[in-house]
Amino acid sequence: MAVAAVQRRLVIRADALQRVLAFGALIVLIFIFSLASPNFLQFNNIVGILLATAVNGVLAIGVTFVIITGGIDLSVGTVMTFSAVIAGEVITVGQMPVPLGILAGLLAGGFAGFVNGILIAKLKIPPFIATLGMLNVARGLALVISGVKPIYFNDTPEFNSIAMGNVIPAIEIPNAVLILFAAAIIASLVLNRTILGRYTFALGSNEEAARLSGVNVDRWKIAVYTLTGLFSGLAGILIASRLNSAQPALGQGYELDAIAAAVIGGTSLNGGEGSILGTIIGAFIISTLTNGLRILSVPQEWQIVVTGAIVILAVYLDVVRRRKK
Amino acid sequence: MRFKQLSLLVVGLLIAVLLASCGNSTNTTAAQPVATTASVAGATTASVAGATTASAAGATTASAAGATTAAGQAGAAAATGSQPYIPIISKGFQHQFWQAVKAGAEKGAKDFNARITFEGPETETQVDKQIEMLQAALDKKPQAICLAALDSKAVAPLLQKAKAANIPVIGFDSGVDSDIPVTTVATDNLAAAALAADKMAALMGDKGEVALVVHDQTSRTGIDRRDGFLNQMKSKHPNITIVDTQYGGGDQLKSTDLTKAIIQSHPNVKGIFGANEGSIIGVLNGVKELKKEGQIFVIGYDSGKQQIDAIKAGTESGAVTQDPIGIGYKCVESAVKALKGETLPKSIDTGFHWYDKTNVEAADIKPLLYQ
Missing domain, CATH: 3.40.50.2300 (Response regulator)
Incomplete structure (x- = not known):
């Protein structure tokens, strides 16, 4: 990761500075916590941090796309839950094979994202409001479909191994972590190497200019929200797999952690700037901080205060950077 | 045109809501006549008059164009007024x-x-x-x-x-x-949590480190279960140290991660108490992910399928259930x-009752547990 950060610094991009800062902050955090407690820098704990990042990291990757377009998606957390419930219903009630359930979960997330896209692009509802509506719709539907009951995957032990198994038996890193990195690489490629990625930035930099130059703005916007929904669906599979159950009441509040991760990583809430690498670093900062403060047995009230302060600091850096330009 | 359709729809909805709420008010003891008139573009007119007496023998008159289902609901609600x-x-x-x-x-x-x-x-x-x-x-x-x-x-x-x-x-x-x-x-949550503390102390041989995962620090149940457990340990089992109390909001995932952090920072912890269903599921997950099953005594609260399964499998020592x-x-x-x-x-x-592997299927316990 250090090598990647150095390379990025050479490429002069507007948000690179914040990414370097964020990465530096992560290193400093790890350094401080390692000094403060001998229990911090241990293999088990590092795996714990990686695993704790998985769900929020995948959600944050998804939300990074819409934030770069200058939009927002508040529904990622509950769409995640909705997807988990759909996967659970298909596998346990529908008695379908696990891969079909996974597919159904992903599609459910993608569909919710698609609806968000339609609401925003076609019906011109502001993203904040449209996705706030979706937040509640998805949350309610998750409860309705599940009958306000958790769905357990006890009859399909392979479902649990999606997140908790070890594809590479030699190193004991759970699959969820590998899935997070795979998702990050794919998202990075989509963002930097495809037309979808290019238009994601174009929409955020100057939507009107994109429209005038003949870009079908509505269509690409719908595509971006659908992509975000797909990542929420993936997060849904991960959380259900890790908990070995689809918990219908979960999810609210997860969107804020995801947005915080993207912002800490240098994605600008004004749109047009951001990177997947930055978001992943941001997600790691949040989980490292939470884990480290817990290891040090800092009272929980203060853990919340510190996390909030870090987000404010990150946004402030963003503002300072902007003013300089 | 679109606007007109939309406003018609809105007014239609309003009428339905009004009718439904009149239906509910027929159950009240106070006499409360309600009369509503709504009209739009002269196309739809609805007037509702609901009057009830103390004996709840309600008289409801409803006439609405194109809102017959709502009127039906009002009638049904009046019928259950007794x-x-x-x-x-x-x-x-x-x-x-x-x-x-x-x-x-x-x-x-x-x-x-x-x-x-x-x-x-x-x-x-x-x-x-x-x-x-x-x-x-x-x-x-x-x-x-x-x-x-x-x-x-x-x-x-x-x-x-x-x-x-x-x-x-x-x-x-x-x-x-x-x-x-x-x-x-x-x-009595204080007494119930104290029972959990006694059971934990017995399992640990009355000495060692214990941690708590609680749902929150502001709700009555959170405070009572935490304090009930802590106070009992302090007064009756002085050789047991409480090394950590963390709050996971009853969120299974957060409770999992914080349980792992507790075990990480207190490697000698011998027992963990989860103060509600979401917390205990997190504790069970965390212990399982760190492969500490059987090395840490786990005691929970309430029931739920996951917890019952864990108790049957022996990964959870037992739990306190309410009714x-x-x-x-x-x-x-x-x-x-x-x-x-x-x-x-x-x-x-x-x-409240203590249940573990031995009595989870017993006739006096089973009806108290929910899946």
Whole structure:
């Protein structure tokens, strides 16, 4: 990761500075916590941090796309839950094979994202409001479909191994972590190497200019929200797999952690700037901080205060950077 | 054109809502004539007049163009007017525990011929939402109310209102610091958590390190279970040290991660107590992910499928269960008794029980557990 950060610094991009800062902050955090407690820098704990990042990291990757377009998606957390419930219903009630359930979960997330896209692009509802509506719709539907009951995957032990198994038996890193990195690489490629990625930035930099130059703005916007929904669906599979159950009441509040991760990583809430690498670093900062403060047995009230302060600091850096330009 | 269609739709909806609410008001004891007229572009006109007397023999007249289903609903609601209406305001509805309370209340409603509604805020910190629900319930002029107050002081003014309107209030789940509730149907959480502490101490041979994963530090149940456990350890088991108390909001995933952090920072921890269902599921997950099953004693609260399975498998030593179905049932029973003018004891303890591998299937325990 250090090598990647150095390379990025050479490429002069507007948000690179914040990414370097964020990465530096992560290193400093790890350094401080390692000094403060001998229990911090241990293999088990590092795996714990990686695993704790998985769900929020995948959600944050998804939300990074819409934030770069200058939009927002508040529904990622509950769409995640909705997807988990759909996967659970298909596998346990529908008695379908696990891969079909996974597919159904992903599609459910993608569909919710698609609806968000339609609401925003076609019906011109502001993203904040449209996705706030979706937040509640998805949350309610998750409860309705599940009958306000958790769905357990006890009859399909392979479902649990999606997140908790070890594809590479030699190193004991759970699959969820590998899935997070795979998702990050794919998202990075989509963002930097495809037309979808290019238009994601174009929409955020100057939507009107994109429209005038003949870009079908509505269509690409719908595509971006659908992509975000797909990542929420993936997060849904991960959380259900890790908990070995689809918990219908979960999810609210997860969107804020995801947005915080993207912002800490240098994605600008004004749109047009951001990177997947930055978001992943941001997600790691949040989980490292939470884990480290817990290891040090800092009272929980203060853990919340510190996390909030870090987000404010990150946004402030963003503002300072902007003013300089 | 589009605007016109939309406004027609909105007005149609409004009429339906008005009719439905008139239907509800026929259950009230106070005579309350309602007349509403709505018209749009001269196309749709609806006028509703609902008048009820103290005997609840309501007379409802409704005429609405294109809103016959709503009128039907109003009629149906009037027909059930003879049953007392008892809204139940709980602390939540999403957790299995509250679903079990609800099931008990529904059974009580059936046995004692009452009509109930069951609602509660999403989390146990939403005191404001609960107050709104209580206010709305009072506005429906019910015969009695069952309330599990999140914050007993915050609801005090509304309880005064209920008293002024002669609506008996039945408290449940945790006490209300007020003499207005005619009775309180609840579990003694302090004593229940103390029992969990005794069991934990016995498992650990009365010495070693213990940690707690609690749902939150502000709700009554969170505070009582934490303090019940801590105080019992301090006074009765001085050789046991409490190394950490963390709060996971009852969120299974967060509780998992924080359990792992606890074990990481206190490698010698020998026992962990999870203070509600979400917390204990997190504890079980965390212990499992670190492959510490069998090395750390785990004690939980309430039930739920995952916890019952863990107890049967031996990864969880046991748990304290309340009687959620009994709480719901007794609540409705007490409300009906209060309406009949019967005197009730100031508090009704529905009890708590320890269960583990040996008695999880026993006849006196099994009915208390929900899956």
